[in-house]
Amino acid sequence: MTAVPATQPRVAFTDEMKAEFKALLGDRFTTAAAVREHHGKDESYHPNFPPDGVAFATSTEEVSAIVTLCAKHKLPIIPFGTGTSLEGGVAALAGGVCIDVSNMKEVLRVSPEDLDVTVQAGVTRKQLNEHLRDTGLFFPIDPGADASLGGMASTRASGTNAVRYGTMRENVLGLTVVLADGRIIKTGGRARKSAAGYDLTRLFVGAEGTLGIITEVTLRLYGIPEAISSAVCPFNDIRGAVDTVIQTIQSGIPVARIELLDEVQMDAVNKYSKLDYKVAPTLFFEFHGTAAGVKEQAEMVAAIAAEFGGSEFTWATRPEDRSKLWQARHDGYYAALALRPGSKGWPTDVCVPISRLADCILETKKDIAESSMLAPLVGHVGDGNFHLVYVIDPDKPEELAEAKRLNDRMVDRALAMGGTCTGEHGIGYGKMEFLEKEAGDAFAVMGELKRAFDPENRMNPGKVVRI
Structure with a gap:
């Protein structure tokens, strides 16, 4: 069994905290045991670590409000799409609040002439292709599960079509991300190339929710052959x-x-x-x-x-x-x-x-x-x-x-x-030891980036890098 990485001491989740989340979200915040259990495990062999509560968000602004409330109480935050990850990436190792984006299912914009689309993070790949069916376009990245596109970006997913169409790394043009302090930023854009500043889009693609929560994704599309x-x-x-x-x-x-x-x-x-x-x-x-x-x-x-x-x-x-x-x-x-x-x-x-x-x-x-x-x-x-x-x-x-x-x-x-x-x-927490071996000195640099974006180590703590 993979050793569970040490995280910061667990913050007690109080009735007062629950009341604040209920005031914000109503019935879309729950501490029901069955819901928490469902959100504490992915499809791997890794054991279940349920969060203290689950918040079902419907918009970027709502994710920001939830994150801000978590920051107030120094609670860990774990993003959740469809739960199909395979290395313990959704486990709430230090408790906290799971932010479920599965209700964020809106296709915000399709531009057939530019071969791109912007979606909320909870849209799945099958839902997107069903929406695109009459446009003559499709999105080719297809991990075995019908994963959410926000989750696919977070894990840098690929699939059977990657040999021709690439992975999420090559097909994400821009992101909307909520940072650890609740700020909302946009990275990248719709232009097919840019030499403007740091490539923050590629930094968040594959970060597994440890640097911020992806709430919207702009993607490349392709013509159906x-x-x-x-x-x-x-x-x-x-x-x-x-x-x-x-x-x-x-x-x-x-x-x-x-x-x-x-x-x-x-x-x-x-x-x-x-x-x-x-x-x-x-x-x-x-x-x-x-x-x-x-x-x-x-x-x-x-x-x-x-x-x-x-x-x-x-x-x-x-x-x-x-x-x-x-x-x-x-x-x-x-x-x-x-x-x-x-x-x-x-x-x-x-x-x-x-x-x-x-x-x-x-x-x-x-x-x-x-x-x-x-x-x-x-x-x-x-x-x-x-x-x-x-x-x-x-x-x-x-x-x-x-x-x-x-x-x-x-x-x-x-x-x-x-x-x-x-x-x-x-990586989740299942392959952290291997990442350290593979990355060498760069593993420490990853830790420095994590501290810069998330100094209190509240964004999906215990995953990817050790803090």
């Missing part, structure tokens, strides 16, 4: 699949998605989503472009796959077939857990330079094979990122210890290969 086609290709072995990915990327073929599922994950996906694909290391592809461009891309990738032991592509061209395929991929986490009913998942990820991907995956698979762990592997391998889910019984300390040992080895391996301890899950 003329043609979209998906394909599934099994391989004789995992090296052949990974070498296909490397050759595809190095050849400059603009694939939209390349996802790797090992044989364990394919078995899980078949059973959970009622599919009948071959149980073998498998690549899921998607191609975007003109009809001619998609055909050319597919032919080039099929030829590369054949060189490395790939079988003939199984195509999914109808929208309903593509949706079924990619929903199965996004449900991979739940499929893994279904292999062992009653289990919990310890999800983790690393990212390495594409040239080291095969070595990193094969050495990781060797470790798993030599252990007693069930750990399906899946990856956004087009950008060198892959994931494991250690399927564990959390009541068995020996399984937690073995999962930690394997995870430590995998992260150390990725760092030694010039990679990172997390490609998209973030």
Whole structure:
């Protein structure tokens, strides 16, 4: 089990404080145990740390008022979107008030001519794309969960489309942020480039609510491709699949998605989503472009796959077939857990330079094979990122210890290969020790930034950096 970082002494939450929050928000502030429990845990194996109260905000100004009241009483503040994070990022380690932005669901502005949109932080990626459906535009960043866009910005999320469209880092143009003292600032803007001052937008993207609370996000949009086609290709072995990915990327073929599922994950996906694909290391592809461009891309990738032991592509061209395929991929986490009913998942990820991907995956698979762990592997391998889910019984300390040992080895391996301890899950408190190892002296600089923005350490304390 990951050690819980020390935070400042817990401030007692009094009836007088509760009355002040009730006066501000009415029934949208609650101390009900069930609501607090729901807001004290994400989808990971990390234990539940409920806040003292939960405030449901509806606007930036209301978030500012809540933060100002928390500052008055020196209460910690934990932002909450949909609760789908994976490294304990929403745990109220020192108590305090959770600010839930899920009611902030307004699409504030769409500019089709400029290919951008501004939304409140509680809008989810699926809600945004539903809103955009008649404009011919879409937002491509798609973590497996239907996460809030504020949360996606806070964790620097990515997903299956990142190999072509990038991550939240590349697709956030500007933010509205509430700082620890209640001030409201705007960063960035709608211009596609700027040389004006510090890039505060990139500072808040990925800060996981430790520097401020994101309340509005301005995002890049993209035209829906003329043609979209998906394909599934099994391989004789995992090296052949990974070498296909490397050759595809190095050849400059603009694939939209390349996802790797090992044989364990394919078995899980078949059973959970009622599919009948071959149980073998498998690549899921998607191609975007003109009809001619998609055909050319597919032919080039099929030829590369054949060189490395790939079988003939199984195509999914109808929208309903593509949706079924990619929903199965996004449900991979739940499929893994279904292999062992009653289990919990310890999800983790690393990212390495594409040239080291095969070595990193094969050495990781060797470790798993030599252990007693069930750990399906899946990856956004087009950008060198892959994931494991250690399927564990959390009541068995020996399984937690073995999962930690394997995870430590995998992260150390990725760092030694010039990679990172997390490609998209973030740090929370689950990977703080790895961030310190990865960042070196820069870890102390991160702490200095944290103190500058949040001198009392009240913004999501105990996450990302140690104070």
